Amino acid sequence: xxxxxxxTDIILGDCLKELQKMPNDSVDxxxxxxxxxDQRKSTYGGVQIDEYVSWFLPISKELLRVLRxxxxxxLNIKEKVVAGERSTYVIELIMAMRKxxxxxxxxxxxxxxxxxxxKWPNRFRDSWERLLQFNKHKHxxxxxxxxxxxxxxxxxxxxxxxxKIDKTRANSKVGSGFGKNISNWVGKEMVYPTNxxxxxxxxxxxxxxxxxxESIPDWFIKLFTKKGDLVLDPFLGxxxxxxxxxxxxxxxxxxxxLPQYYAVALERxxxxxxxxxxx
Numbered sequence: 317x318x319x320x321x322x323x324t325d326i327i328l329g330d331c332l333k334e335l336q337k338m339p340n341d342s343v344d345x346x347x348x349x350x351x352x353x354d355q356r357k358s359t360y361g362g363v364q365i366d367e368y369v370s371w372f373l374p375i376s377k378e379l380l381r382v383l384r385x386x387x388x389x390x391l392n393i394k395e396k397v398v399a400g401e402r403s404t405y406v407i408e409l410i411m412a413m414r415k416x417x418x419x420x421x422x423x424x425x426x427x428x429x430x431x432x433x434x435k436w437p438n439r440f441r442d443s444w445e446r447l448l449q450f451n452k453h454k455h456x457x458x459x460x461x462x463x464x465x466x467x468x469x470x471x472x473x474x475x476x477x478x479x480k481i482d483k484t485r486a487n488s489k490v491g492s493g494f495g496k497n498i499s500n501w502v503g504k505e506m507v508y509p510t511n512x513x514x515x516x517x518x519x520x521x522x523x524x525x526x527x528x529x530e531s532i533p534d535w536f537i538k539l540f541t542k543k544g545d546l547v548l549d550p551f552l553g554x555x556x557x558x559x560x561x562x563x564x565x566x567x568x569x570x571x572x573x574l575p576q577y578y579a580v581a582l583e584r585x586x587x588x589x590x591x592x593x594x595x
Contacts, residue, residue, distance in 0.1 A: 320544040323567045324558055324585050328578040331550035331571040335378035343382050343569070344457065344545035347536050347557055349392035349528050350375075353405050365398065368405045369412050375550065376413050382548070386457045388540040389418070389450040392426070392528060400438065406446065413450060421456075422449035425512045426532065447513070447532070462538040464506040533557040537564050555581025562588070 327334050350372070353365040363371050379389055395406040410420055424447035434441035515531045533556060537547055543565040549557035552570030554577050561568035562585065572578040 320565055321567075322544070322562065322565055324562050325569045326552065326555065326558060326578065326581050326585060327569065327571045328573075328575060329571060330573055332375050332378065334571045335375065335382060335550060338378075338382045338569075340381055341384045342546065343548045344384055344387050345390070345537060345540045346379055346383060346387070346548045346550070347390040347392075347533050348549045348551045349532075349553075350551040352394050353396065353403065365396075365403050365405050369409050372409060373412055373416060376418070377416060379548075379550065380417055380452065383452055385452050386455070387452065388456055388458075388536075390424075390536045390540075391448040391450065392445060392532065393448065394442075394445045397439070410448065417452070418450040419452070419454065420448065421451045421454070422511065423447070424449065427512055427514045428516070429514045430516045447536075456540075457542075458540060459542060460508060460539065463509055463535060465509045467505055467507045528556060530556055530560050533560045534564070537561055537566055541566055552581055553577050555584040559584050559588070 351363060353363055353368040383389060393406055393409075395403045397403070414420055426445045426447050428443045428445070431441065431443040513532075513535060515529055515535075533547075533549075537560060541547060545566050547557065547561040547566050547568040549568070549570045552558060552572040555570060555572075558568040558570040558581065570581060572581055
């Protein structure tokens with residue numbers, strides 16, 4: 317069998333300018349976490365809320381161009397509270413990207429399962445972030461079996477004694493129209509997950525102010541690519557996406573604006589530095 321040629325390219329520069337150098341329809345998966353509005357001012361300068369959409373659209377236009385027709389774009393982003401209410405810049409960005417030609421096909425929720433508790437006078441501490449899925453077409457590459465999870469201990473008792481209704485696809489009691497045949501799960505050890513990802517917040521990387529956990533790119537790389545495919549992170553930071561892609565036998569391109577984080581990413585790639593043994 318012919319061995320895969322895996323390449324890892326780390327680029328220092330502005331992602332908009334670097335993306336313009338890339339060929340059309342060349343990337344299988346884009347997974348990234350750009351600076352959120354009014355965040356990381358001391359490092360990336362911070363993009364104001366009322367300017368965020370106009371700042372991001374030229375970048376998303378280039379991402380649309382370089383993504384393959386069967387590819388997927390995963391955007392990790394989070395709105396914030398301004399003057400006592402939720403800002404709407406993320407919703408505005410979604411609407412603007414749809415007009416740009418993107419399909420907003422799914423939204424995953426990253427539940428930060430070890431988020432510290434807390435509260436403010438009129439709200440509780442956030443323990444989740446958005447992982448928005450965009451595509452060029454309705455038919456895209458997806459390898460769902462690669463992210464199956466154990467069915468769980470609940471099945472030992474729930475599936476032990478099945479009633480008559482458990483063996484049919486009954487309508488929901490709440491009138492939603494959805495039903496389920498519980499007996500279909502008998503004997504199964506692995507099942508498909510939901511669109512809520514229960515992942516820890518810490519990445520263990522103290523060299524970047526906004527490093528996200530390796531389990532995020534790991535999950536989406538497995539779901540939307542196969543070995544040898546090309547993964548792009550235009551806001552690479554300390555290199556997490558590229559390190560995970562290399563570990564999973566995918567080629568990758570990472571673009572980072574700041575020299576200090578570019579240097580960290582190069583070091584991690586060179587030494588295969590996974591922060592945690594999560595795989």
